[in-house]
Amino acid sequence: MKKFILLAIIVVSCNTKTKTTQKPFNKLANLIDTYAVHTLNKGNINSIALAIYKNGELHYNYFGELDKGKNNTPNDSTLYEIASITKIFTGSLAAKAVLDKKIRLDDDIRKYLNDDYLNLEFEKTPITIQNLLTHSLGFKNKHPKQFSSINDKIAEGFYINKTIDYNFDNFLEELKHMELDKKPGTFFEYNSVGPELMAYILQKVYQKEYKEILYSFLKELGMNNTYLKDFEKHKKYIATGYGAKNELVPLYKNPLIGGAGGMISTLPDLIKLLKFQLESKQPLVKEATRRLFKNEETNMGYLWQDLGIGQEEGFYYSKTGNSLRIQSGILICPDSNYGEIMIINNNSDAANNDYFDLFYTIETDLIKYPKINLKSYLKQDFLRDKKIAKQKFNQLKTDSKNYFNTDLSNSLNKIGYELLEEKHTKKAIEIFEFAVTEDPENANLYNSLAEGYFESKELEKAKKSYLKSLMLNDKKENPNQFLIKNGKSNLKKIDSLLKIN
Known part of the structure; x- marks a missing residue:
């Protein structure tokens, strides 16, 4: 690091x-x-x-x-692969089609497929539009075999300078051989089949190419720098991305319609999507985020995921995108009127x-x-002058209307750990040392100080602090079991290292 x-x-x-x-x-x-x-x-x-x-x-x-x-x-001009965030556009267009009475959620999807597809049911229960939108198809295997193989090759960079020898017709043919072993709507398995079939069905009901339907929606949102499959045209503006071993990873090419992935966008354009979700009064927003599926793993709307109700924030929903090189996410909370977008180019x-x-x-x-995070607000003050920062902290901590994180010991502990994570070990130790002088009966702080000393290879000091932490913890009516386990484990390591040295 x-x-x-x-x-x-x-x-x-x-x-x-x-x-x-x-x-x-x-x-x-x-x-x-x-x-x-x-x-x-x-x-x-x-x-x-x-x-x-x-x-x-x-x-x-x-x-x-x-x-x-x-x-x-x-x-503002940097284009990012947004990967599975693509799915929420497919979901929104499906919600629009429901409101337009073009489709029904309980429609058997075979109504919109050219062949019979007798295999797309389980014990006389067919796959429906709702199942496409909630990753609840019931397939024995997640994806068709050849489609999975093609995707693996795309990820490996095999098709960087080659045409992909697979298209949606191949996909539909493979679909005839997919087997269901679960009742649709009863089991969640994240997949690309549902969103791609949804895009195909939207083409059927609107009698237009999916790209045309999508671009019309993007124009309504003012998202003029968001595209589908225009990688070659916009290549020089697309962010590079790094994979699991910090290697450069090639762009993903979607061989299908683009309902599950393949879109690229800028941060300002994604902000327009965020504002549309929070500011628009269109029925589409409410319909697209209506819960269609729930189990222990997730709550699903129209391809929006993790719908829930927080104790403080109220109703929220989100979607992440992972292209093996870019990690992105969007979170919307209409009840508390906030939203967040974040993108990195590492994976x-x-x-x-x-x-x-x-x-x-x-x-x-x-x-x-x-309210403002008092610990974070005064972190730099503690790094400059701990005594003056403490005075500020004590003055502001009573202002519960404007600040939170107002426990000094807990805040100092968090600051110390943040510095350890950032490899500022000496600064972290200084914060922990200051913290134990302010709260000398706090077993947790001594444990943290010991970790700082251990990190800096000051083994005798680390040992002394762990012993102090265990002694203080032992005095408590309900001792902290984590501190006991952590302290004893690290004391054994320290004793072994001291013998070697």
Whole structure:
């Protein structure tokens, strides 16, 4: 992992292009930018494009470089593969077709297919439009065999300079041999078959090519820089992307209609989609996000996923896109009037972990806004002068109307761990040391301090702090079992290392 000195935080912040609105939203926007820079400094992600929306106010920004060392920060013209986010456009068009009375959710899909397809039912229960939109087809195998093989070759880059020898006619022919072993509508399995068949059915009922139907919808939304399958035309504007081993990964080419994947878009265009979801009064929005399927794994609307109701934020829904080189996501919460978009051009496990940590950190701040995260707001003050920062913290923590995260010990602990993650070990230790002087009976803080010492290979100090943590924890009426297990395990490691040394 690449290490960054703290000065890098300031440098990157100054070089990013900032678009904010007036106070108090500025305070939130500045924190979001700080979170993004800290995430970049972990070294697992090349670049970040993000947008937040709350109560009509918008902030978006770009960070890092698409290719390290090339100084090519993303911008408003950068096109991203949005992968499975493509599906929500198919879902929205299906919702429109339902409202237009072109289709019904309970329609047997064979009504719109040219051949009989006697295989597309299980115990006399057919696959319906609703099953296409909710990944609940009931197939024994997720995808047709040849289609899966073609997709694997596309991912490997086999077709970079070759024409794909597979099309939708081949797909329909393979569909005749697909076997169902579950009742449609009773089992969730994420797939591309449903959205692609949905796009085909939309062509049938509107008597137009799917691309024409889609582009008409995009024009209504003002999304003039969003495209389907125009990779060659827009190649130089499409963001590069890196895979699981930080290798350059080729662009994905969808050999089918484009209902499941294959769209490219810019961040400003995706913001238009976000605002449409939150600001439009069209019945289409409500219909497309109506729950059509629920199980323990997910709640589905019209290809929107993870529909739910949060205790604080109310109704929300989302969609992610993963192209093996780009990770993207959009979250909408109409009850609390906020939304979030984030895109990175890396797809390793470490990059994805950082991506989702950042995404949910931002979401928490959006949910709490107009309250501001006091820990994050004063983090830099603690790094400059801990005593003055403590005074500020104590002054502001009573202002529960404007701030949250107002527990000093917990906040210092979080700051310390953030610094450890960013490989600023010495700074982390300084924060933990300050924290235990402020709260000397806190077993958790001593455990954290021990981890800092262990990270910096100060084994005797780490041992002393773990022992102190265990002693304080043992005094409690209900000892923290994690601290006991963690402390004892690490003390064994330390003793082994001390013997070796």
